[in-house]
Every structure is written in C-alpha cells, then in structure tokens.
C-alpha cells in the first residue's frame with residue numbers, strides 16, 4: 105500500500121462510520137419507566153445519600169472504580185511535538201481503546217486547554233472525584249515532572265504519567281532481557297540516551313534502579329550532549345550531566361553498548377551504529393518514526409538487538425504493554441498510588457513472561473511460526489492473553505506489600521480467573537482466524553471480483569498475507585476498480601466469458617462433461633457452463649488450479665450451492681452438507697448450525713451436523729459444549745419434532761460418549777447453566793457453558809442467527825460450509841468487506857487442513 109493510501113486509510117478509519125474511536129454504553133437496564141426511576145430520579149437519590157454518608161461508597165454505587173481519565177494538554181504528542189489539545193484527541197481516544205481491549209478499563213479522554221502547570225493541576229484535581237485513576241499523557245518535560253509529582257502528592261487515587269513510567273517499565277524489562285542475550289551486565293554497559301524529556305529521564309532513572317551506573321550514561325537533548333558545564337540545565341537534566349568532553353551523538357555512540365532513543369525520527373546514522381560495541385542494543389522508540397529505521401539498523405549490524413515503538417517490526421517496546429495492566433492491578437486493590445515497588449514488580453513480570461513458552465494463539469495472531477525468547481523476541485507481544493493474568497496480579501501484590509492497597513485481594517486464583525473473563529473473546533477469535541490463515545496463505549479464487557466489496561476484501565486478504573487471490577470477473581471492471589483502490593498487485597485476473605485461456609476452459613469443460621455425461625450434460629452444454637463464473641471457479645478448484653473458492657456475494661444462497669454440489673460434491677464419507685455460523689455474542693462466541701442448507705434434517709442428519717460443527721468449534725481452539733435444542737425439555741413433549749432431536753442425542757451419546765452434548769433442550773435452559781443445574785442436574789451440560797447450538801430445522805437456525813445479527817448487532821463469521829469435497833465457501837448475499845475477509849480466512853484454513861490431513865478435513 106502506498107504512503108498516500110495508508111494516510112487515507114487512517115483518516116477513513118477515524119471518520120467512518122462514526123467519527124472517533126470511543127463511545128459510552130449504559131451498563132444497567134433502561135427499558136421501562138421503573139428502570140428509569142431507579143437509574144435516575146427518584147431512585148438515584150439513594151446511592152447519593154449513601155455516598156454522602158461514606159465517600160468510599162462511591163466505589164460501590166458508581167463506575168469510578170473502573171474509570172480512568174487519560175489526560176493531556178497536547179504539548180508532547182508522540183514525536184509530533186506541541187500540536188495542541190484538540191489535535192491530541194485521536195491519541196487519547198486511542199489510549200482509551202487500548203485500556204478497554206487489553207484490560208477492560210473504561211476511559212474518558214480529557215484534553216485540557218492550558219500549558220500552565222498550576223492551571224493544569226487544578227483542573228485535574230477538580231475532576232479527580234469522577235475517576236479511579238489518572239493517566240497523564242503526552243505532556244512535555246519539564247512541566248510533566250512537576251504536574252505528576254504534585255498530583256501524586258495531592259490525590260489519593262493512582263496517578264501515572266504513562267510516557268514516563270509506562271515507557272520506563274516496558275523498556276527496562278526489554279533491556280534486562282536484551283542484556284541477558286548479549287551476555288552483558290547492566291552495571292558494566294555504556295548507555296547513550298537520546299532525549300532528555302519525560303520518557304527519557306524516567307526510563308534512565310529506572311535503569312539506574314536496576315543497576316545502571318551514572319558514570320556510564322551519556323544523555324542528549326536537542327542541543328547536544330548534556331554536559332555538567334552546560335548552562336541552564338533543568339534539575340532533571342542535571343541529574344544525568346556527564347563530565348566527558350564530548351558534544352555530539354556521533355561521539356557518544358563510539359563503543360556504546362546500549363542506545364535508548366526517546367527523541368526524534370532519523371537522527372541515528374548507520375555509521376553511528378557501526379561504531380557501537382559488539383552485540384549493540386538499540387531501542388529506537390520515538391513514535392511514529394524511530395531514531396533509525398528498523399530495516400536500516402538490521403542491515404547495518406547483524407549482531408544488533410533492535411527494538412522500536414512500532415507494531416510492524418519485531419520487539420515493539422511501547423507503553424501499550426504497560427498502562428492497561430498496571431492500572432488494572434492498581435484499580436483492583438484500590439491502590440492510592442503507583443509506587444516504585446509496583447513498577448519493579450511489573451518489570452519483573454514482563455521480563456519473566458518473555459522467557460515462558462509462547463501460546464500457539466500468539467504465534468498465530470502475529471503470523472509467527474514459533475516465537476521464542478531471543479533477539480527478535482525480547483518482550484511479550486501486546487495481544488498475548490497471558491499479560492492480563494500475569495502483570496496485574498504482580499502489580500496488585502506489590503501494592504499490598506508496600507502498603508498502598510485499600511482493598512486487598514485474598515483469593516488469587518479467583519482474581520486470575522476474573523481477569524481472564526475480562527478479555528473479550530470476539531476479536532481474539534477473528535485474530536486467531538486471520539493469524540492462522542497467514543501461516544500458510546493459499547490460492548483463493550474470488551468468483552465475483554468485479555464487485556467492489558469482494559475486490560476490497562481480496563485486497564485486504566492479499567495485503568495482510570491471508571490469501572493469494574485469483575480474481576474472476578469482467579477484466580476491464582476489475583482493472584479499473586483495482587486502480588481506484590490502489591490495489592497494486594500482480595495477481596491473476598480471469599474472465600470466463602472471454603476467449604482468453606480457451607485451452608484451459610476447454611479442459612475444464614471436458615472434465616465436467618466426463619463427470620456429468622450420464623446426467624444430460626453434452627460437451628456443448630459443458631462448454632457453455634464454463635462461461636459462468638461459478639462453474640469456472642469450481643472447476644479451478646477441482647482441477648487444482650486454485651486451492652479454495654469464495655463466492656455468493658451477489659446471488660441467492662441456493663442458486664450458488666446447486667452448481668457447487670453438482671461440480672464439487674460432498675467429501676468422502678459425508679452424506680450431508682451443512683453450515684455453521686459463529687456469532688460473537690455477549691457471552692462469547694456461539695456456534696449455530698445448520699443455518700443455511702437442511703430444511704428439515706432427520707435425526708441422523710442432526711447427529712451428523714453436530715459432529716461436523718464440533719470439529720469446526722475445535723478448529724477455533726474452543727472445546728465444544730453442545731446443546732441440541734428444541735421446544736421441549738428431555739421428553740416433555742412426545743411430538744415427532746421433539747422425538748427427532750431426542751433420537752439424535754441418544755445416537756450421539758452411544759456412538760460418541762466423549763462428546764459434551766445433550767438435549768433435547770429449550771434454549772433458555774441450554775444457555776442458563778444455573779437453571780439447567782437446578783432443574784435437570786443429570787444433564788451432561790449441567791454447570792457447563794454451552795457454546796454450540798444445533799437447531800432442529802432450518803427455520804429456527806436461520807431465523808435465530810439473523811435475529812441475533814440484526815437485533816443484537818452480533819458480528820457473525822460464516823455461514824461456514826461443512827461437508828464439501830473441496831474448500832468452497834459461500835457468502836451471504838451482500839456480505840460486508842469484513843465478513844468476506846473472514847470467510848476468505850476460513851477458506852484458506854480449510855485448504856490448509858485438507859492439505860495436512862489429505863482430505864480428511866475438519867470441515868467434512
């Protein structure tokens with residue numbers, strides 16, 4: 105993607121469909137007059153009075169305890185400098201988004217229009233009663249030091265300037281690990297710090313707390329080396345003034361072991377890197393552009409241990425790894441401060457976690473085959489789900505031990521479980537899906553590539569390395585749309601209606617005719633059929649010219665399924681095809697089957713659908729807990745419709761006793777484990793969280809998934825086709841770009857699985 109289209113993509117991302125990245129969502133019922141009288145007047149007066157009696161009750165009756173203010177005046181926004189409060193808002197909203205997705209902390213971002221230290225402090229103090237914590241952000245030094253010091257002193261909630269301490273914690277963890285790999289001791293290494301602002305000063309102080317020596321440190325600001333003979337140094341800069349008679353970064357870098365960049369883009373040259381000691385450690389952390397480009401650094405020294413603040417290279421040393429988890433731990437014990445002990449505990453937790461085996465889902469999310477502690481992995485990845493289970497408990501424990509916790513935790517196991525529960529699984533699932541596809545992208549034929557959204561999805565799949573697209577459709581239209589989208593890729597474009605590739609088309613026609621010649625197909629009609637995109641695409645997959653097929657965007661489901669069945673047929677041993685939809689609901693992902701194919705499945709069909717769905721559920725890394733649903737509960741009706749479900753369950757219990765499956769059950773009992781446990785304690789599902797629902801017929805399944813999609817706005821992956829002989833996946837009419845991308849990933853994984861298992865697919 106060109107620089108210009110990346111710029112446009114970023115602007116559109118922020119502008120559409122709703123401007124900005126954050127909104128406020130009520131957490132209580134508000135449907136009836138009664139609800140409103142509780143939420144607001146007169147009911148609301150009761151908690152007000154309780155809080156008036158004891159101010160600590162504010163944590164009991166309001167959102168304060170989970171609400172953090174991300175506050176800036178816009179004076180040091182990333183490396184963009186003093187761009188003002190309004191211009192800082194996208195960054196502050198971004199921090200809010202990260203707080204939420206990584207640690208389930210709610211954020212109000214607040215941009216304050218003053219550069220005056222006293223005014224800023226007064227503003228924050230005056231709004232502090234609203235919040236459980238204050239995250240100061242992108243405020244320039246030296247004002248940032250005074251602001252943080254006074255707010256810490258004067259407020260009894262945790263206050264942290266993220267650019268100082270978040271950065272210090274993450275970079276210290278990465279530095280300790282990098283030193284271990286370079287076989288150097290922190291006490292011995294020569295450190296050059298470029299930047300003497302909020303981030304640089306605090307990072308260097310923390311390295312000293314871990315053993316770095318003052319006499320080994322050279323710090324630079326915009327005027328050059330901070331020497332003790334320089335005039336007008338701030339007290340913070342004076343702390344690091346050197347007596348060495350050097351002036352420039354060039355000189356400072358000679359024989360240095362470590363370079364810490366928290367200053368400006370592109371100020372380090374390859375020649376400077378060459379002059380560093382062996383196994384140099386270079387953390388070029390200026391955002392968005394580092395002090396030296398990652399690739400330039402790697403090309404200059406092959407013994408380098410290199411990190412940047414960016415997510416698009418290995419070793420992202422960025423405070424995103426810290427602030428969500430540090431505040432989570434602090435809020436959960438209602439800490440009055442974030443103190444040195446808590447920071448050190450976070451450093452150790454992060455540094456140790458890097459050396460643990462990395463879960464497969466992290467490898468997949470980052471398109472890595474095997475992340476292991478080493479030069480390209482000196483710090484955990486932000487999407488590592490273990491972070492929330494490891495860092496907050498370490499911070500919370502340190503808060504308790506250092507005497508700043510007002511609400512100590514006693515059951516740590518329960519606390520860890522509650523932390524894991526906080527992580528939404530919907531995005532995780534999509535990430536897993538895309539990550540898994542990326543590990544081995546396959547050739548996917550898009551049968552309707554002349555449709556704008558299909559082409560956009562093919563572009564995303566190509567650019568994200570999910571698939572190798574083959575574009576089918578009107579060639580002129582595709583080429584024009586590609587230009588418009590700046591989809592600049594050398595991918596095959598084929599038009600079945602044109603006379604290009606005639607030889608291939610004739611070969612497909614012949615193969616089709618061979619297969620169907622006793623079913624009324626003549627060689628002439630076969631040739632005609634190959635002018636139709638779905639027939640042509642299906643033959644591409646059949647003949648091994650493509651690995652998978654995605655179609656159905658512009659035509660009704662049955663009109664697409666028919667030719668696919670005719671040409672491709674069912675997998676060996678399968679006697680049914682069916683589809684499952686993964687719905688991202690509030691209780692987590694739910695698998696619903698069969699949503700598209702079998703109008704009135706028999707008991708045997710239902711059992712098959714349940715088996716196939718279990719395999720897909722497992723493919724997503726989820727252990728299937730399946731309810732066979734009905735309008736009846738365990739024989740409460742003798743109607744054949746209920747009997748059919750019962751029969752399917754009896755068959756499955758006998759044939760596959762290990763399956764966690766039961767029924768027939770009504771949906772509310774299936775989804776409410778307490779109700780099920782109370783009334784039907786004998787059920788295999790009692791006390792378990794059901795994640796898979798097999799419906800008795802197409803009416804109920806299709807209606808339910810569409811209801812969920814429209815009423816609850818639940819994101820859906822699917823319908824995922826199960827039981828076909830080849831990886832063929834059919835979109836819903838008018839699917840969105842995201843849905844097409846997800847389906848492409850499914851098609852790729854399907855092809856990968858078949859390759860691995862040689863036809864014995866998860867999907868069959």
Ligand SMILES: NC(=O)C1=CN([C@@H]2O[C@H](COP(=O)(O)OP(=O)(O)OC[C@H]3O[C@@H](n4cnc5c(N)ncnc54)[C@H](OP(=O)(O)O)[C@@H]3O)[C@@H](O)[C@H]2O)C=CC1
Pocket residue numbers: 179180181182183184242243244245266267268271298299300301302303304324325326327365366367368371389390391392412413421422423424
């Ligand atoms: N990766 C991460 O997690 C983080 C990265 N950062 C990045 O660090 C940088 C600084 O942020 P922050 O400390 O908050 O900002 P500040 O404004 O507080 O500090 C900026 C510092 O950079 C110095 N500087 C400017 N130009 C040069 C130069 N050519 N050579 C050496 N030093 C220079 C300034 O010098 P002077 O004092 O003379 O003005 C100042 O000391 C930004 O790029 C920011 O994006 C910050 C926090 C986290």
Ligand SMILES: CC(=O)C(=O)O
Pocket residue numbers: 181182183242266267390391413422423424
């Ligand atoms: C990451 C961050 O906080 C910064 O660059 O300012």
Ligand SMILES: [Mg+2]
Pocket residue numbers: 182241242266267
């Ligand atoms: Mg910042």
